[in-house]
Amino acid sequence: MTQLSVNINKIATLRNARGGDNPNVVQVAKDCERFGAQGITVHPRPDERHITRQDVYDLKDVVTTEFNIEGYPDDRFMKIIEEVRPAQATLVPDPPNVLTSNAGWDTVRHEKKLTDIITQIKSWGVRTSIFIEPENHLMDGAKKCGTDRVELYTEMYASAYHQNREQAIKDYKSSAYYAHEIGLGINAGHDLDLKNLKYLKSQISFLEEVSIGHALVCDALYFGLENTIQMYLRELDV
Template sequence: MTKLSVNINKIATLRNARGGNNPDVVKVALDAEKFGAQGITVHPRPDERHIRYDDVMKLKDVVTTEFNIEGYPDERFMEIIRIAKPAQATLVPDPPHVLTSNSGWDTISHQSMLKDIIAELHQYGTRVSIFINPEEKYFEPAKTAGTDRVELYTEPYAVNFHQNRDEAIKPYLRVSELAKELGLGLNAGHDLDLHNLNFLVKTIPYIDEVSIGHALICDALYYGLENTIQMYRRQLEI
């Protein structure tokens, strides 16, 4: 069954709005695991507008499920991975100024760079996933670069889901079959929620993991964190 990794960036955003340590990011991560999260995801940005370097260092010692660190692979990010040694590093191509990840890697033009970075990350014992658009041309170069998994950028799917879900998922179905043929593990993330998640994993049942933050934390404001995590887990049941 597809695993749920909970992205806790928004918890850190809320904390940072007032200073101090409320809510406590580490406690929320531990509670999320207790409530059913099968992984914890963070995306530390250089400006530390949500997750901070210190958060990562604290989390690395206490997360007992799978710790997934996302980010652009600059020197700072590579140093974080070297020290934290998470279960997974997810490489995203977003520069520091963007609000959120909004596109996947061009694995053709960046293949040489990605190959070097992935080889280094493997030396730390970390599984590597590449954030990728649902375009077939990027998948074989991703495999050649040495990545273990690809993470499907699912915003276009989410945007078009309510208009025509069968059309929205078509490009994802094609590239998922290709990933499977190439022996690449498959993750998915961005704008997945309680409405569109179940259809995604029922149509593509071999997705290994989904990483969900914004929608899950928003739902938790209404339903509570424990109940919300269980609701998302139920959406992953096929």
Template sequence: MTKLSVNINKIATIRNARGANNPNVVQVALDAERFGAQGITVHPRPDERHIRYQDVLDLSEVVTTEFNIEGYPDTRFMELIKRVKPAQATLVPDPPTAITSNAGWDTITHQSFLKDVVAELQGYGTRVSIFIDPEEKYFEPAKTTGTDRVELYTEPYAVQFTKNKQEAVNPYVKAAELARSLGLGINAGHDLDLHNLKFLKENIPFLDEVSIGHALVCDALYYGLENTIQMYRRQLEI
């Protein structure tokens, strides 16, 4: 079964726009779990423009599904993981000024660095996933880092999907099969939505987890959060 982890960064963005505590990020996370989310994802950034570090601490006290913390493994991120010990830490190569994640790790160039980071995080009892492009050359080096999983960066899939969905998914199927042959778990995320998620799942039935935030929150404006989470869950129940 592929689990749905709901990224609540956009909820924090809405809250921060007014400076108060509406919507309440912690309450939304609890409600998302109650509505069927099988995990909660956050991506705290150094400028705290959406999820704040205090949010992560508050959420760690109440999240009962899989808590996934994404981020670049700088000193503050590593200290946060050490303190919270979430179910999963997803490593992304974002610079501090990035609006959103837009590329996977070059696991060849950064193999030594990632190996040290992965070992430290696993020492806290946290599963590690590395955000990665669907290019074969990055997978064996990823395996060498000791990571538990890779997360396929799916924006290129989403962009190509509207033009030719089979061509869009082919490199992801190939990459996922390679990852599986190496004994790596497989997550996926970025620009997945109600239009393209089912096709990805049909072609990669052994996906462990998808993390979805922006599209899910946008859909919730029309369908409501509970209904939207159930709609996304149904795309994965194949």
């Protein structure tokens, strides 16, 4: 069973647009779980343009499913992980000024850095995942770093899906199977939606978790949050 982790960053973006506490991030997280989501993901960036540091601490004692905190592993992020102790920390190589995550780690170039970070996070009892592109040598690097899982950066798959889905999935399927064989768990995220999710899952049956935010929140504007979460869960039931 592939778990659905709902990224609630966009809920915080909507709240921050007017200030105040509407929509309430904590309540939405609780509702997502109540509606069937198996996890909650947040990405607290330094500029706090969506999820804030305080949001993370507010969610700490509320999330009863899997809490996944993703971000660039600077001192601020590491302090959050140490104090919150989520189920999973997903390491993303994005600098503070980017709009959204747009690349995976070069696990060969940054092997020493990632190894040190992962060792520290795992000493706190937190599972680690590395945001990564679908290349076997990067999977080898991830294995050497000691991470528990990798998260496939699926923007390229999503962009090419409508032109040729078999070609779009080719590298992802190959690298996912390779990573699985060398003992890495496989997550996926970025630009996944109701159109491309089922095919991804059908081709990578052992996918452990997908993290979906932007598309799911957009769909919820039309279908409602409860119905939308159920729709995504059905896409994963392959």
